[in-house]
Amino acid sequence: MTRFSTKETVYTALGIALIAVCSWISIPLTVPFTLQTFAVCLVTALLGLKMGISAVAGYILLAAVGVPVLSGFRGGIGALMGATGGYVVGFLFTALTVGLAIRKGGRSLPVLLGSMTIGILICYAFGTAWFMAVYARKSGPIGLGSALSLCVLPYLIPDGLKVLLATGLTRRLRPLIFR
Numbered sequence: 001m002t003r004f005s006t007k008e009t010v011y012t013a014l015g016i017a018l019i020a021v022c023s024w025i026s027i028p029l030t031v032p033f034t035l036q037t038f039a040v041c042l043v044t045a046l047l048g049l050k051m052g053i054s055a056v057a058g059y060i061l062l063a064a065v066g067v068p069v070l071s072g073f074r075g076g077i078g079a080l081m082g083a084t085g086g087y088v089v090g091f092l093f094t095a096l097t098v099g100l101a102i103r104k105g106g107r108s109l110p111v112l113l114g115s116m117t118i119g120i121l122i123c124y125a126f127g128t129a130w131f132m133a134v135y136a137r138k139s140g141p142i143g144l145g146s147a148l149s150l151c152v153l154p155y156l157i158p159d160g161l162k163v164l165l166a167t168g169l170t171r172r173l174r175p176l177i178f179r
Helices: 006-024 036-047 049-064 085-105 109-139 144-151 153-177
Strands: none
Touching: 006 036, 006 049, 036 049, 036 085, 036 109, 036 153, 049 085, 085 109, 109 144, 109 153, 144 153
């Protein structure tokens, strides 16, 4: 087990806070449009694999125990186990993808853009499968095309813009944070 220094603990806590604040900036749709994916990508790209994964896991843990850190100021295991909970759990895959990519390839523009894009696509896949399973249990089967049109297609352009913003901010802020 790797121990965290005081500085790493503070950065991780700030990462959790940033993800929570970005989740509260929300446009309610079937799957709410928030800045969570932006924050997950930014936090992991800035802090690296260990602190990035820890921040996302800490955020999910806070949500699970009922702290209202999810979109719409929701929290609790019920919110996580709902139809959109798979996207929140999928943030771990996004952070893992971004963290591993920057560990192996650095923080060049192609690595950041590629890893964030792939990480979000993996989150989409996990979250959509989860959505389909929960939706089927509650309302009956839903086809993949219907699920994608509800849960993914409306978010492709906004998430692409979030990737661009997170990449730009990472390249600007990283040298200032870790001097």
